[in-house]
Amino acid sequence: MEETAGNYDAARNVIRSPHSGSMGPGWRNFAGKSWGYANWKRFYGLPFQDVPGVGRLDDVKEEAAAGAMGQALEARQSRGDAAVNLAVTSMVAQAYLHTGDDKYRLWIERYVSGWIERAEANGGVVPDNVGLGGQVGEYTGGKWYGGYYGWTWPHGWHAVGCAVMAAAENGWLVSGGDGRYLDFARRQLDALTERGIVHRGTLHVPYKYGDPGWYDYDLWIDSVLLADGSASRPHEPTGSPVLWRDGWFEFQPMEPHFPAHLWHASMAEADWDRAVKLRHAHEDDARRVRSGFRVKKDFGGNDEPWAAYLHGEYPDYPLHMLRHSLTLLYYRLAFIHHDREDPASYRETYFQYRNPVVTEALSQLMCGAPRMIYNGGLWFPRVRYYDAELRRPGVPDDVAALVSRLTEDEVELELVNLHPSRARRLIVQASGYGEHRIVRVHAGQLSGELKLATYVEAGAPWPAAERTTRTTEIGAPAFEVELAPASRLPLVLEVERHAYKPSYRQPWERA
Structure with a gap:
């Protein structure tokens, strides 16, 4: 596949920056940027634990410390490939579906295979960074973690996993069902499961990996295990550092869309067993519709009860999901009707809370498919x-x-x-x-x-x-x-x- 902007190095099979576009690798986007304090960062901790003068988040309120962290981010993350770049396979898959040109299929197969090989060389866990020379850890001191939107910061598996799952599905699609692409995602789920901790009847798997250091930050998500044996509650002070064990941290229930997508693609009984093992048993999520009005960015969140319905465990799911979808639709329309917010105060989440287009039920119940993987996945309806x-x-x-x-x-x-x-x-x-x-x-x-x-x-x-x-x-x-x-x-x-x-x-x- 031809590529004229210099974003891709075919010889080394790497995308040359986490930021790519018509102007080429976006190294310039990282240059000279400091990394100062912002209130939202208190929910994510630090990108690195080894930056001189930065021992906790409050330290970057000082200009020198913020500059040092910014320099570290530029040096370690601006150049080379990142695991989250696997999501670009969806763009190339779109070109293949539109044109039928095999050059796009071959590129996807080769690029994803490169990451599969790196994961195999790393004991099964996909690394999150590759340098311009094609080496894992080239700019992170030999570490397989610490890359852009990688295992350490800010979201860990949530970001890495979405890219891996999207690429696995895309490779599986264009290759005519080659199972090794699904096995790429499957091995990541298994690696996290093997390191999991059962808490209140639910397996909590690690979402992040990083060096020893400061992990006494707050969390916006629920049920993350803390060092004192308790679990986090959304937007509440933790009162204890996040549990860190052998490099792994932020142990939490697996997001159901990952095992649901794997099972939906493979239809294998073993993958259904994986999904059952990873269920949110402490909340019985397999038998209830999550009815929050501010759910996931992709307006999903009900993969677990939907899959249970298909297995005969939740016969009332279609009715409950229809009721939930209509309620959410009218709630958002009322929100729009009564909205008096000053446009000057709009944030990036403005439309997330107001968008009345709710499609999860349609995708699941009419088309037999989970919603597409967030941040780049394609849609795989069975009908x-x-x-x-x-x-x-x-x-x-x-x-x-x-x-x-x-x-x-x-x-x-x-x-x-x-x-x-x-x-x-x-x-x-x-x-x-x-x-x-x-x-x-x-x-x-x-x-x-x-x-x-x-x-x-x-x-x-x-x-x-x-x-x-x-x-x-x-x-x-x-x-x-x-x-x-x-x-x-x-x-x-x-x-x-x-x-x-x-x-x-x-x-x-x-x-």
Whole structure:
């Protein structure tokens, strides 16, 4: 793949800076910058423990100490590659999906393979920094940690893990399902799990790694283990240093989207076991919808109960999630309606708290997919829908869908046409990018009148009906179906995954 701005060194297989763009490596962005005190930094601690004159966060209130930390950041993080650059594979994957040019696929496979090799050489844990010479730890004194948005500061696994998972999924997609890319992410989860500590029935895994030093900072996140045996509460003074053990620190429950994405991609029973082992047992998160109004930046957070629903453990999840989504939608619309904040005071989080577009339930329940990984991941639906008459993505008016079961080679769902007198035509595709083949479809036919008005008004269950099944051979990425007025159509799709080259082409463009 050609690259004219000098961001990528093909000989050493490294991106030359954590900041890249049309002007080339962004080393200039780090030059001459001090690292002074800011209130938000009290929730993250120090990037390095070995900078002279900086023994705790308050020290950088002094100009000399702030300058010294800034110089250390420039020297150690401005040049060379960083693990978080793995997220760039999503941009290259987009180019591949649009063009089909194999140069983009080959670049992704080579670049991700480079990081896989570095992880293997580091005992399985992916390092977070590589110098311009291609050596891990080239600017960090030989240390595999301490890179830009890496294992030490500010977010640790949250940032590194998102990049690793996005790259693993992208490599898996463009390679036609090569399992070694998923194994890259799997080994990171296992490495953290092996170092975990059980607290109140929940496995707490380390999110960060760093040198001995000062860890007596506050935390904005919940349930991080502290040195005195207690756990943190959001935005409250900790009263104890963060637990640091053999370099690892910030032990906390694993964010569910990591094991959920791995299981969703592999559909392996062993990966489901990983997800169960990492559950938030102390809060029973597998059987409740997280209903906070200021949830994650990507408006996600319910991967754990959704996966439990697909395994038959939480049958009421669709109803509870629909209720939560509608509540969140109207709450945010009311927030907008009553908003009187002066634009001069807007912060970077302004739209996070006001955005009424809430899609987690649609992704999970209609398309059988978790939301995309934060900070760069692609979307991997097991089912996509198109309006066959208007030839556009999405279901036709009055049509709903619910995915209730996923396996490696089957998708079970149900389609409903709510219109009392008009049929609806739609196209069902068994993947996000047309990469899976629908071998055959088993369609359940419901005989008997559906009294929709009675169901809606009285809240009665669907009337009993005799069910028969019709099987149709497909042998294509998608098929068209017509829904009769006021009807339900249960479907089971038998699927052969990774049978076709993934592409952004629409179903009618593939014919």
